[in-house]
Amino acid sequence: MNNNLENVLKKEPRRALQYSLIAIVLVILLAVSSPALHGAHVTTKGIEIGWNILMGILMPDTSLLFGLNDSSVAYLILQTIAIAFLGTLVGAVIAVPLSFISATNIVPRPVVIVTRFIIMAIRTVPSLVYGLMFIRVTGPGPFAGVMTLAIVSIGMISKLFIETIEDLDSGILESLDACGSTFFQKIRYGVLPQLSSDFISILVYRFDMNLREATILGLVGAGGIGAPMIFAMGAYHWHQVGAILIGLFILVFVVEIISNKLRQKILYG
Amino acid sequence: MGWYDKLFDAESYTLANGKTVSQKFTRVPLLVLLLLIAIGISVWVTGFKLTTLFTNLSGFWNIFGSMFPPKLSYFMQVWQPLLMTIQMSFFGSFFGALLALPFAVLAAHNITNNKIVNLLIRFILTVVRTIPTLVSALIATYIFGLGTFAGTVAIFLFSFSFVGKQLFEYIETVDMGAYEALTATGANAPRAFVTTIFPQILPIYLSTALFAFEGNVRYAAILGYVGAGGIGMILNEKIGWREFNSVGMILLSIFVAVVIIETVSQRLRKHLS
Amino acid sequence: MIKFEHVSKVYPNGVKGLRDINLEIQDGEFIGIIGMSGAGKSTFIRTINRLNSITDGTLTVDDVEISGLKGKALRQYRRKVGMIFQSYNLVPRISVIKNVLSSLVPDMPLGRVILGIFSKEDKLKALEALDRVSMLDKAFIRTDHLSGGQQQRVSLARTLAQNPSVLLADEPVAALDPVTAHEVMDDFKRINEELGQTVLINIHHVDLALEYSKRIIGIRSGEVVYDGPADEITQDILDFIYSKDEAE
Numbered sequence: 001m002n003n004n005l006e007n008v009l010k011k012e013p014r015r016a017l018q019y020s021l022i023a024i025v026l027v028i029l030l031a032v033s034s035p036a037l038h039g040a041h042v043t044t045k046g047i048e049i050g051w052n053i054l055m056g057i058l059m060p061d062t063s064l065l066f067g068l069n070d071s072s073v074a075y076l077i078l079q080t081i082a083i084a085f086l087g088t089l090v091g092a093v094i095a096v097p098l099s100f101i102s103a104t105n106i107v108p109r110p111v112v113i114v115t116r117f118i119i120m121a122i123r124t125v126p127s128l129v130y131g132l133m134f135i136r137v138t139g140p141g142p143f144a145g146v147m148t149l150a151i152v153s154i155g156m157i158s159k160l161f162i163e164t165i166e167d168l169d170s171g172i173l174e175s176l177d178a179c180g181s182t183f184f185q186k187i188r189y190g191v192l193p194q195l196s197s198d199f200i201s202i203l204v205y206r207f208d209m210n211l212r213e214a215t216i217l218g219l220v221g222a223g224g225i226g227a228p229m230i231f232a233m234g235a236y237h238w239h240q241v242g243a244i245l246i247g248l249f250i251l252v253f254v255v256e257i258i259s260n261k262l263r264q265k266i267l268y269g
Numbered sequence: 270m271g272w273y274d275k276l277f278d279a280e281s282y283t284l285a286n287g288k289t290v291s292q293k294f295t296r297v298p299l300l301v302l303l304l305l306i307a308i309g310i311s312v313w314v315t316g317f318k319l320t321t322l323f324t325n326l327s328g329f330w331n332i333f334g335s336m337f338p339p340k341l342s343y344f345m346q347v348w349q350p351l352l353m354t355i356q357m358s359f360f361g362s363f364f365g366a367l368l369a370l371p372f373a374v375l376a377a378h379n380i381t382n383n384k385i386v387n388l389l390i391r392f393i394l395t396v397v398r399t400i401p402t403l404v405s406a407l408i409a410t411y412i413f414g415l416g417t418f419a420g421t422v423a424i425f426l427f428s429f430s431f432v433g434k435q436l437f438e439y440i441e442t443v444d445m446g447a448y449e450a451l452t453a454t455g456a457n458a459p460r461a462f463v464t465t466i467f468p469q470i471l472p473i474y475l476s477t478a479l480f481a482f483e484g485n486v487r488y489a490a491i492l493g494y495v496g497a498g499g500i501g502m503i504l505n506e507k508i509g510w511r512e513f514n515s516v517g518m519i520l521l522s523i524f525v526a527v528v529i530i531e532t533v534s535q536r537l538r539k540h541l542s
Numbered sequence: 543m544i545k546f547e548h549v550s551k552v553y554p555n556g557v558k559g560l561r562d563i564n565l566e567i568q569d570g571e572f573i574g575i576i577g578m579s580g581a582g583k584s585t586f587i588r589t590i591n592r593l594n595s596i597t598d599g600t601l602t603v604d605d606v607e608i609s610g611l612k613g614k615a616l617r618q619y620r621r622k623v624g625m626i627f628q629s630y631n632l633v634p635r636i637s638v639i640k641n642v643l644s645s646l647v648p649d650m651p652l653g654r655v656i657l658g659i660f661s662k663e664d665k666l667k668a669l670e671a672l673d674r675v676s677m678l679d680k681a682f683i684r685t686d687h688l689s690g691g692q693q694q695r696v697s698l699a700r701t702l703a704q705n706p707s708v709l710l711a712d713e714p715v716a717a718l719d720p721v722t723a724h725e726v727m728d729d730f731k732r733i734n735e736e737l738g739q740t741v742l743i744n745i746h747h748v749d750l751a752l753e754y755s756k757r758i759i760g761i762r763s764g765e766v767v768y769d770g771p772a773d774e775i776t777q778d779i780l781d782f783i784y785s786k787d788e789a790e
Contacts, residue, residue, distance in 0.1 A: 030363060033356035036421045038498075043414070050412040082311035089308070124524040126491040126501070129516070132508050136328040142315035147322070175631035175697075178591050179645045179704050180620035185655060189644040190633075197635040216403040219494060223315065226404070233407065245400070252399040269635070269684040282662070282669055284678075290669060292639075292682050 049236075056242030065243040073247035076225040080251065083142050083217065083224050084210040087149025088157075091210075092203055095154050099161035106165065123155030127213055131220040142223030149210045149217070157206050164198040201266045208259040215248055225251075273299060336517030343518040346503065351522050353417060354499035355530070357492075358485040361421045365428025366478035372429070373436035379445055380462060391437070398430035402488055406497040417498030424489060428481045435477045436470065443469045476538040483534045490523050543568055544590060544708070544740070548599035551585055551764075559585035559594070561764040569707070570738045572731065574745055574755030574772065578784055582764040583744040587710050590742070591625045592616060603708075617648060624706035628713040630693040634686035638677065638696050641685055642668040645704040671703040672696070675729050691722030698729060709733070711743040715750065723747070727754050748780060 065073050101107050102115040130151050134144040173190045181189070218226025225248055232240035277294035284290075311317070375381050376390040397405075406423035413419045447465040452458060493501020500519060507515045544567040551559035559582050567573060577583050588594040589601060592608055601608055603623070611619050624645075632641045646664045647655055654660070660668075672678050675695040680688060685696065694714055701709060711730065715723035731754055734741045745751040751758060752772050760768030760775075760783040768779050 026363070029359060033360040033363075035353060036357040036360035036417055038417050046412045046414060053408060053411070078310075079314050082314040085307060086311040086315055086317055120528065121524060124487070124527050125520055126487075126504070126523075128491045128494050128501075129504065129508065129520070133329050133332045136332060137325040138321055143317055143321070146315050146317055169629075169631070171627060171629045171631040172633055174593070175625070175627060175700075176644065176647075178593060178620060178625035179701070180617035180648045182617065182648070185647050188655060188658070189647050193633045193636050193640070212401050216401050219403065229404070230407070233411065245404075248401075248404070249396065249399045253395065256399075267635075269687060282666055284666065284670055284673055286673070288673060288678060290678060290681055 052236075052238040053241060056238030056240075057245055058242070059239060060243035060246050061237075061239040062243070064240055065247060071228065073225070073243055076228060076244070077247055077251050079142055080211065080214045080224040081255075083145040083222075084149060084207055084214040086146045087214070088153055088203055088207045088210050090146060090150035091153030091157055091206070092199075094150065095157040095161055096199075098154065099158040099165060102158060103162050103165040105168065119155055119158050122151065127152045127217070128220050131217055131222040135221060140221035140223075144220075145214060145217040145222035145224055148222055149213055152213060153206050153210060156209070157202060160202045160205075161199060164195055164202070168194055197266050201263045204259050204262050204266070208256055211255050212252060215252070332513060335513040336520065338514070339517035339521045340512075340514035341518065343515045344522065347500070347519055347522045350493075350500040350503055351526055354489045354492075354501075355486055355526065357417055357421045357499055358424055358482055358489045361424025361489075362428045362478060362482040362485050365425045365430075366432045366474070366481065368425075369429050369431075369433035369436055370474065372433045373440055374462070376433065376437035377440035379441055379443075380458075380466065394430050394433045394437075397426050398434060400426075402427045403491065403495060406492045407495040410496050415496040415498075420489060420492040420497035420499055423492060423497060424485050427488075428478070428485065431481050432474070432477050436474055439473050439477075440466065440470055472541045476541045479534045479538055479541075483531050486530050487523075487527055543604060545602045546599070547601075549589070549596050549601050550598035551582075551589060551594060552597045558764050560589070560596070563599070563766055565759070565766060565769055567740060567742070569740055570734070571757055572734045572741045572743075572755050573757045573759060574743055574751035575759045575761060576745060576748055576751050576783060577761035579746060581761045583746075583761050584712055585764070586759075586761060587625075587712050587742060587744055590708070591620060591623050591710055593625070621648060621704055622706050623708045623710060624701035624704055626694075626697055626701050626709065626711040626714050628716050630690070630697040632685045632693055632696055632700075634684075636685060637682050638672065638685050638688070639665065639668050639681045641696055642671055642700045642703050645700045648704075667705075668699070668703050671699040674702055674733060675699045689722070691718050691726060694718065694726050695729060698726070698733075702733065706739065708740045709742070711741070713744050713746065716746065723750060730754070 064071075068074055098115065098119065102112055102119065104112055107115075127148055131144060131148040134147040134151075138144045138147060168191065172194065173186050176186045176190045214224045214226075216226045217224045218228070219230060221227065225244060229241060229244045229248075232238075232244060273296070274293055279291040279293050281289050281291035372390055372394065375386055376394065378384070378387050381387060402423050405426050406420055409419035409422040410416075413422065443466055448461050451461040451465055456464075489499050489501075490504070491501045493499045493503070494505050496502070500523065504516065504519050507513075507519065546563045546565050549563040550561055553559055563586070575583050575586060585594055589596050590603070590608075592611065596609055603619070606619070608619060633644075643660050643664060646660070646667060650660075650664070669678060669681060672681050675698050677692060677695050677699060680692065680696075685693065688696065694717075698714075709730070714730075715726050718726060727750060730741055730743065733739060743751075743755070752775065755772050758768060758770065758772045758775055759766055760779065762783050762785075767783055768775065
């Protein structure tokens with residue numbers, strides 16, 4: 001009993017040592033990272049702008065917010081949703097084959113290493129860089145946004161697709177085998193139904209994320225709600241900025257709720 | 270979906286022994302129709318054209334090709350902004366995660382038994398999380414001026430809302446037994462929290478913060494686009510000047526940095542769980 | 543009739559699965575196969591469906607030597623020898639009836655196979671099969687909303703829908719609690735009595751095996767060490783079947 005107590009006591013200080021080590025490392029890293037604070041020069045003008053933005057949100061430009069013409073918030077929201085939706089679909093079309101040749105239960109290891117490296121590389125390039133590259137292909141506008149989101153989505157979609165594929169229950173295939181199914185029938189009735197609901201749920205999730213991405217594509221001229229916001233900011237039209245920010249908030253918020261509900265329904269019935 | 274079942278009759282089956290079952294009319298046609306309409310509208314709104322894509326795709330590959338080989342010597346100009354990007358991410362993630370802790374505690378209904386406080390804090394977390402990081406960076410540049418600080422603020426806000434949400438949802442699932450036992454003996458709530466709940470949430474808390482940091486490094490790379498500091502500034506500049514060899518070098522550097530940070534961070538997170 | 547003549551099975555890694563098995567199984571028998579795990583019960587059952595191939599001897603089913611079957615002939619043979627597994631092997635996120643219908647797919651024309659459209663006739667077959675295991679009311683429910691016992695019944699219904707003359711079951715109740723296990727075994731018994739299908743079940747619960755089967759086959763280290771009526775089995779025989787093999 002006493003021995004036990006001593007053993008417990010002996011363990012205790014090590015934890016403390018571990019925690020203080022972590023704390024010291026964190027403090028050092030923080031000190032090293034302090035240049036991140038450079039460039040802060042809050043002027044009275046800055047404070048005034050902050051105040052104006054707040055006022056803009058509280059008193060948005062209602063004609064912009066509730067209007068229905070093609071520069072209104074409603075139309076921009078529709079465009080942003082369309083970009084995110086189509087971008088997710090095109091991304092999925094590219095990601096599906098890529099995922100199958102990256103799953104350890106489908107192809108040999110060396111192939112997996114190569115394909116996963118490619119996926120990782122695709123994922124690293126920032127979306128705005130893709131945006132600028134696609135503008136050369138499609139010209140500025142929402143089309144470029146669709147392609148940008150498609151490429152940006154590949155990384156995450158295939159990562160999650162691969163996990164699903166690797167989790168395939170091969171028992172179902174054995175059962176189909178035992179009742180005399182051909183190879184194609186096993187794919188159609190053993191593999192597809194297992195994957196489809198997970199795949200759809202992943203795409204719904206990615207659509208949610210793409211919508212957030214789509215809101216910033218306007219920065220490089222790739223359509224969506226972002227561009228008019230930047231123009232409004234540049235022109236100090238704070239009431240317009242407020243209207244757009246409110247629209248953006250409602251859009252992201254509502255889509256998040258719907259996508260969560262939808263995924264719940266798909267995965268758990 | 271009641272109207273749908275009224276519109277289309279359910280199909281009924283009668284078994285040989287006289288039992289009958291009925292199946293609601295299949296939803297597949299409705300879903301396919303909705304999907305097609307959504308695709309149609311999206312194609313129309315965005316001006317998506319497959320033919321344009323295939324005829325002009327060479328433009329994409331041309332730019333891509335001109336990034337190779339990356340101009341290695343340019344690394345001398347890359348490493349400093351890259352380091353700055355990582356510093357911004359670290360600083361922002363650290364303080365964001367730090368601030369998230371009290372907010373998460375206030376948002377969790379099993380610790381803070383006050384509906385109004387819960388809802389208010391959750392609303393704040395949601396609003397902050399909804400604003401895209403680049404947009405908050407843009408606003409920050411207007412308020413704090415161009416430079417790294419604006420970027421750090423944007424990263425801080427994102428980490429705060431992300432960690433805050435994940436953490437409060439986790440806190441609501443922890444085992445409350447020890448906490449209740451301790452408060453029953455007369456310990457005050459903060460003390461009971463620190464000794465019983467905090468050890469339970471600490472691994473998840475740290476691992477979520479690390480996860481946010483991982484993502485932030487990747488994300489911080491584009492903050493420079495709105496003048497919020499880091500490697501995005503030179504990236505934007507080099508794309509503008511069409512110096513694609515240098516762009517290639519910048520992307521390669523980001524890639525290597527991200528791979529290293531993700532590997533280390535994933536190790537740490539595995540260790541934590 | 544299933545006939546084993548000097549059947550042996552050696553796995554590629556040299557492990558002997560079955561050694562010189564000789565026995566006959568008549569149509570309509572209810573047979574329990576007992577033995578320790580790893581004794582070769584699974585191998586025995588799986589060779590009948592050709593999920594495992596034998597390496598020596600001859601195995602004939604209804605006067606057809608089955609080790610020679612290939613491609614289409616093999617698939618057609620498997621239509622009449624249904625198999626049920628310990629893990630229910632159902633697709634969790636689709637409806638019960640869709641899982642049952644999947645066993646009818648091999649008899650469907652290609653167009654219907656691709657589109658997944660089933661005829662009313664096929665749906666009735668599936669529903670009849672579900673009714674036999676008293677799962678008719680669950681036909682249009684998602685499979686993952688069912689309990690383990692219910693899922694095993696659906697799995698049984700899926701096999702029944704293909705109307706096999708032999709039912710093979712590899713530890714069908716091993717993952718179920720005792721009460722549910724009895725319910726599922728009752729289903730097997732009823733089907734055997736009402737439809738006259740030959741039933742071969744691997745069970746490691748001796749009690750269940752003795753309770754339900756008329757004939758018991760005891761397997762130990764790949765050899766048949768007992769083959770006879772369930773009511774003639776003694777404690778000594780059981781002890782021998784479940785004794786450790788000194789040689790290995």
